[in-house]
Amino acid sequence: MTLVLIGGLAAVPADTIEAARVDGASSWQVFKDITLPQLLPVVMIVVILKSIFSLKTFDQIYMLTNGGPGNATQTLAHYVYFNGFKYYDMGYAAAVAWLMVLPMIFLAWAYTYFVFKER
Secondary structure, X not given: OHHHHHHHHHXXXXXXXXXXXXXXXXXXXXXXXXXXXXXXXXXXXXHHHHHHHXXXXXXXXXXXXXXXXXXXXXXXXXXXXXXXXXXXXXXHHHHHHHXXXXXXXXXXXXXXXXXXXXX
16 A cells, blocks of 8 residues: 555656745645645545455454454454354354445445546
């Protein structure tokens, strides 16, 4: 995600930043009025991708903490796994997995909207 943001920052034209500095804009004004609006599409894609990745997180939680201590680090994917394969309640696990699919559908739609929209 950091590399994507650095790439987005590199794509901000230096001419507009220089013109704002010549006009007397402070560093905060340059960031707020020039850099951030031009970086906003990249930030939106990073936020959407990070949300998708966090919804899918299972392997790290399973290997490092197994959802513990208690249920402090349990994610929805880990919860589905536990209900399905530890407690053998496949119906409930499938129903909860659908709760994970619904935000994924919205996030996938938002990602395709921001990536493929006409500029």
